[in-house]
Amino acid sequence: MYVDPSGTIVLFILVATYFTQDIDLTWLADFGNSFLDFLHLLDPVMGLFAGLLNGLTLFIPKVLGLFGNFDWSGSFSWVSDISLGGIVDWFSGLFSGLSQLPTLILNILLFGVFEWGGMGGGTGGENYTKEVSLKNEWRGLNLCVSTQGFAMGAYAYSIKISNNEKAHNLYRHVPGSGMLTPMIPINNPDNGNPVGLLGHANDMTLVTYNDTSGVQHLCIYVVAADSEKYNNLKKVAYLVKLEYRENNGAVEYFEVARYKYKNWSFGGVANMKEETNANGEKGVRLLLMRGGKFNTVFTTFVKYDEDDEAELDVDPVFIVDRGTPYTDYNSTQGIHYRNDTLYLTLWEGNGDDNKNNNSVILQYKGVDDAIAATQKDNTYRKQHNGKWELKGAPGRQFEIEGCGIRYQTDQIWFNTNQYRNAALGIGAGGIYTVDSLAS
Numbered sequence: 001m002y003v004d005p006s007g008t009i010v011l012f013i014l015v016a017t018y019f020t021q022d023i024d025l026t027w028l029a030d031f032g033n034s035f036l037d038f039l040h041l042l043d044p045v046m047g048l049f050a051g052l053l054n055g056l057t058l059f060i061p062k063v064l065g066l067f068g069n070f071d072w073s074g075s076f077s078w079v080s081d082i083s084l085g086g087i088v089d090w091f092s093g094l095f096s097g098l099s100q101l102p103t104l105i106l107n108i109l110l111f112g113v114f115e116w117g118g119m120g121g122g123t124g125g126e127n128y129t130k131e132v133s134l135k136n137e138w139r140g141l142n143l144c145v146s147t148q149g150f151a152m153g154a155y156a157y158s159i160k161i162s163n164n165e166k167a168h169n170l171y172r173h174v175p176g177s178g179m180l181t182p183m184i185p186i187n188n189p190d191n192g193n194p195v196g197l198l199g200h201a202n203d204m205t206l207v208t209y210n211d212t213s214g215v216q217h218l219c220i221y222v223v224a225a226d227s228e229k230y231n232n233l234k235k236v237a238y239l240v241k242l243e244y245r246e247n248n249g250a251v252e253y254f255e256v257a258r259y260k261y262k263n264w265s266f267g268g269v270a271n272m273k274e275e276t277n278a279n280g281e282k283g284v285r286l287l288l289m290r291g292g293k294f295n296t297v298f299t300t301f302v303k304y305d306e307d308d309e310a311e312l313d314v315d316p317v318f319i320v321d322r323g324t325p326y327t328d329y330n331s332t333q334g335i336h337y338r339n340d341t342l343y344l345t346l347w348e349g350n351g352d353d354n355k356n357n358n359s360v361i362l363q364y365k366g367v368d369d370a371i372a373a374t375q376k377d378n379t380y381r382k383q384h385n386g387k388w389e390l391k392g393a394p395g396r397q398f399e400i401e402g403c404g405i406r407y408q409t410d411q412i413w414f415n416t417n418q419y420r421n422a423a424l425g426i427g428a429g430g431i432y433t434v435d436s437l438a439s
Contacts, residue, residue: 125388125390125391126388126389126390126434126435126436127434127436128390128414128432128433128434128435129432129433130430130431130432131156131173131175131176131178131413131430131432131433132173132177132178132179132180132430132431133180133428133429133430134158134171134180134415134416134428134430134431135428136160136428137160137169137182139162139167139168139169140167142162142164142166142167143162143163144160144161144162144167144168144169145160145162145163146160146161146162146163146417147159147160147401147415147416147417147429148160148161148200148202148203148401148402149201149202149203149204149220149221149334149401149402150203150334150401150402150403150404150413150414150415150431151204151205151206151218151404152206152336152403152404152405152406152413153206153216153404153406153407154408155172155173155174155175156172156173156404156406156413156415156431157170157171157172157173157204157206157218158170158171158173158402158415158429158431159171159198159201159204160429161198161199161200161201165197165199165200166197168198168201169182170182170183170218170253171183173431175406180431183244183252183253184250184251184252184253185252185253185254186252186253186254187254188254188255188256189254193255194255195242195253195254195255196240196255196258197222198220198222198240199222199223199238200222200223201220201222202221202222202223202266202268202269202291202334203220203267203268203269203270203333203334203335203401203402204218204219204220204221204269204334204402205218205219205269205271205286205336206271207219207241207271207284215243215245216243216244217241217242217243217244217256218241218242218244218253219239219240219242219271219286219302220239220240220242220269221237221238221239221240221266221267221268221269221288222237222238222239222240223236223237223238223265236260237260237261237262237264237265237266238259238260238261239258239261239269239286239300239302239312240255240257240259241256241257241258241259242254242255242256243256256308257306257307257308257309257310258308259302259306259308259309259310259311259312260309260310260311260312261300261311261312261314262311264290264314265290265291266288266289266290266298267289267290267291267292267331267332267333267334268288268289268291268332268333268334268335268344268345268402269286269287269288269334269335270287270335270336270337270342271284271286271337272284272285272287272299272337272367273285275301277301277303281303282303282304283301283302283304283306284302285300285301286300286301286302287299287317287335287337287342287367288300288314289332289335289344290332291331291332292330292331292332293327293329293330293332294332295319295320295321295322295332295381296316296318296319296320297316297317297318297319297320297342298314298315298316298317299314299317299371300312300313300314300315301313316374317370317371317374318367318370318371318373318374318380318381318382319374319380319381319382320342320344320362320364320381320382320384321381321382321383322346322362322384323362323383326346326360326362326387328348329346329347329348329358329360330347330348331346331347331348331349331399332345333345333346333347333359333399333400333401333402334401334402334403335403336402336404336405337367338405338407338438340365340366340367340368341363341364341365341366341367342363342364342367343361343362343363343364343403343404343405343412343438344361344362344363344364344384345359345361345362345400345401345402345403345414346360346361346362346400347359347399348360349397349399356395356396356397356398356399357391357392357393357394357395357396357397357398358389358391358398359389359390359391359398359399359400360387360389360390360400361387361388361390361400361403361412361414361434362384362386362387363384363385363386363387363388363438363439364382364383364384364385365385365386366385386439388412388434390414390432390434392416392418396419397417397418397419398416398418399416399417399418399419400414400415400416401414401415401416401417401429402414402415405438406433409437410437410438411433411434411437411438412433412434412436412437412438413431413432413433413434414431414432414434415429415430415431415432416429416430416432417429418430
């Protein structure tokens, strides 16, 4: 007699759920996430085997054909049947795969860079929660290991770049999902141009252009070479406008325009407001800040129909006072603007392992008043009204790259670079929320 086991299984699940409902099993989920992180470290081995198989499939037929055409009577005409292209392809595939072995080995040796568990919060400072990990993933032959720009709207956006800044991976995260969606670069539908180099991709901000049916764009401030031929000695500061859209479940993006900033390099960009300038032209006003220890806030105006490759002007509008001890923090990172308030991220990092885990978000309310005061007194300095100190584990890098406020919840979101060994360029990163709300 056959008994359908489905009823028994359902009953077992119900009973097990009842007796285990009060048991905290979050550690099991955290362990599972960390184990998946470890498996992700083995990604480079796929490149190795792909390169080997690619080479072998091209080269072995040539070897077999070689013996099939061999003339035992003394003629060596078979030599002409060897394909130089096949040999080159084989070695190319072989070395392409082997080139990824160092990354594989380093990833395994430096596995400690990935945090066990999804929660954050070092000794002291604010409590924060990891929403999703930012893994190291390949873009062509470049491994993108460095977390950079961040933007927050209904979704969180983050970017990772390769050490040589030739490649990037752009991601979107749906809050609460625990999932990270890779965004897909495509050619511009109008002119066929691909997405250009995004270089260091210092920071990014969301801009909705009401003049174009509410289409949303990511404006990314980049310092990149001015051609596809990368040259470390010739970099240009750009503001790159990317348009993104849904397409059958995927999120695609393409480059719309690229604006130049002559003789300027910025580390932070934030959408301040839409406005009409003195000439009656509609556009968006952005806030900009330089990296390093610079404290001046600038603005720039971008017309909705601004020509590609246009050179934009910047104007200093006020100076932020970091206060003690943040004046000694070495890196000004990404910025965010909301409701007349500037949020500024800083990282103390200076190569000292005892300080690399310290970051802070400073809040400056009354931006409009600060700009007005600066117009009267160009030495005006704005004091911060609030702060959120964010610390990683002692001795381990915890570098905030950017922040944003999720409007629906007033939560502060941020992304991080977390390296076990920054000199080797191998590290992890994540998107986090601060447990306390923005005021």
